[in-house]
């Protein structure tokens with residue numbers, strides 16, 4: 093079920109709709125591959141100089157279209173991972189108002205050590221996935237108040253893992269969500285989050 097449903101609200105509905113140029117989603121994916129390749133590489137001095145020059149050229153190209161938060165493409169796109177190259181991408185396969193199921197693959201850039209995903213990458217993934225889900229399906233905008241992670245077993249990198257998110261309940265302005273990551277049948281992570289609907293006028 094990619095790309096993400098289009099009814100997800102933008103921040104405060106402030107941004108004008110953006111035009112996504114042809115090839116932009118591929119560029120974002122390439123950028124993630126670049127980060128994985130950078131992490132996995134052991135370049136010699138010449139390769140380091142070449143890579144550094146190419147990255148400097150890339151920065152120059154991107155700076156030509158530097159813009160403000162409300163006009164940037166990254167972060168609010170109907171492309172996998174919303175064009176956020178820092179965040180592990182959850183590919184959604186099925187979703188109802190109450191439950192979302194998908195997959196995630198922590199690339200080499202998310203290596204903590206010894207083949208395991210970094211412990212900080214996991215809450216990052218959940219904050220984004222919970223945040224999107226808690227705010228989807230026509231629900232008013234809510235922010236993360238707390239996030240709890242239980243690392244039940246090692247989460248491997250470079251492996252397709254299943255992700256389940258559940259919208260457990262709503263009590264007034266509070267929304268409670270839970271989730272898990274599994275490697276096959278093995279439970280890797282359990283997570284829960286509290287999202288609070290903003291007071292009128294809160295920014």
Ligand SMILES: CCCCCCCCCCCCCC(=O)SCCNC(=O)CCNC(=O)[C@H](O)C(C)(C)COP(=O)(O)OP(=O)(O)OC[C@H]1O[C@@H](n2cnc3c(N)ncnc32)[C@H](O)[C@@H]1OP(=O)(O)O
Pocket residue numbers: 100101102103219220221222223224227233234235236237238265266286288289290291
């Ligand atoms: C974000 C989505 C946009 C849409 C885009 C979609 C895709 C985006 C995907 C990316 C998404 C990324 C998402 C992100 O990363 S969002 C960024 C990370 N989060 C923040 O920056 C939030 C910072 N905190 C705040 O803004 C306020 O503290 C909030 C708004 C959360 C509450 O302040 P507010 O003044 O409104 O609340 P209140 O004081 O009237 O309290 C109300 C009730 O809540 C209870 N309470 C409060 N705090 C906690 C707590 N920590 N644990 C347990 N309970 C707590 C409190 O006791 C009370 O309970 P009761 O007495 O009524 O029983």
